Amino acid sequence: MRLPPHIGEGITQTLIMRTKRLLPALALALMPANVIAAPAAPPPPPGVAACTGCHPKSGGDAAIPQLAGHSADDIIAAMKAFRSGTRPATVMDRIAKGFSDDEIRVIAAWYAAQK
């Protein structure tokens, strides 16, 4: 099995040679717009990476409570209650204890902004 030529070394070389003749600005202008478009949404804040494996940004599994679209206040209140032990939990008590107020606020705001 061979890879398509565009990711092979040979083709890249010829493209480098061809591109060399273009002025950088011109080369840029020739590139399709979507290649240089900025990311559509800012990347999620760092704490969120730890959450989405169970609480995805949309959809998800009925067995795990969904967070996307809930109000930030609700999520903050739940996390703080898990952390202090006032809300019974299966695993979230153990996890919530690892997050600070600031981190919880940022994560909650991100989920609240997902539709």
Added chain:
Amino acid sequence: MIPPMIEAQKNRREILGGAAGAAAATLWPRAIRAQAAPRIVIVGGGFAGASCARALREADARLAITLVEAQHTYTAPPLSNGVLGGTRTLAQQQFGYDKIAAAGITVAIATATTVDAQAHSVTLSTGDKLRYDRLVVAPGIALRFDAIPGYSAAAAAQLPHAWTSDGTQIDLLRRQLEAMDDGGLVAIVAPVNPSRCPPGPYERASMIAHYLKTKKPRSKVVILDSKDTFTMQELFLKAWKELYPGLLEWKSLSSGGNVASIDIAKKTIETDFDNYTFAVANVIPPQIAGPIAKLAGVADRTGWCPIDPVTFESLQQKNIHVIGDAALAGAMPKSAFAGSVEGKLCAAAIAALLVDKKPAVPKLVSNCYSVVAPDYAISIAGVYHPVNGEYVDVEGSGGVSPLDAPAALRAQEAKFADAWFRTNTAEIFG
């Protein structure tokens, strides 16, 4: 033959002009270069590497991302012990790369054979050479087949390890259990630390015991261990007493569990104190990072890969990042849960570094469920952050399931195990 996902990808890449953009990136002045298409190559399409590819794609639409994976089908190890217990099918563990390709990631089904860190290139088994601006190494583990006298790579065709994403191994172990006569002994050889999924061998013993209890009740499971303690030990011992009395025995290092040699023809395992004649043997050898880590110069003398915990960049090679089981990540366990989070955080770090921004200090979670019977799971959770260049537990966080818990809680954890698996694999492969 070119796999269809690469064929489909080719068209898309031509529309996007990926290679042209990437080539131009090396020629343009820095300010403009930031607008071009940096090339990211990821070796290994497991929980870590494939998560990283998806997160990079979301983080920055300009990147030319290539995921190199040796197998067409990924057999996810988490919950695969359920295949042995008869509670899950092999198909439920298996995922392809079509959706990843459709998301705008070039998927190359091939083995990466060499890395030239100076020239920034990776050579594949197909002979192709991929150039990169940043390389992500996510190969998982290599099994140390030389560690147990009598065991070898060839022996795995008779005594499966079933410890990697190669689905034929778990399938073989399942078929051996099915073919076994009632009354036989199933031996599980458990490895030293550090290893992939510390509770895995004990979850496996539980699931095999479940199968035997329901189908071959005169049979037995013995775990021959090179350790004196293991994770969630109290919880496992309690569950075994309740669920599998007389059916499952754990031999610790000091009670003679350490395996001295294996005789495949005679079907015997010799330990420091005893001799066991087995009907089925599952040998899980000690482990190191996948072979490409050493070839890339990112593995140290331990066989694992030291990293900067904020960027996951190798401490030994610039512009090469290591994630997943292959990385030395301090207190963090080698789990799919953690690997997937590492993939996302590494992607965010790379996206930041490419535009000369400082990557955010990460926070990681690992939460691993062990299913000891249908409707009965326990878990170990941890929250981690870097302190002085190493991942440590966030003080006061994490821990294991309570030792005394109502059946409803164990059942709830079993439901969560399934739901985590479905959600995380959908996020990565869906």
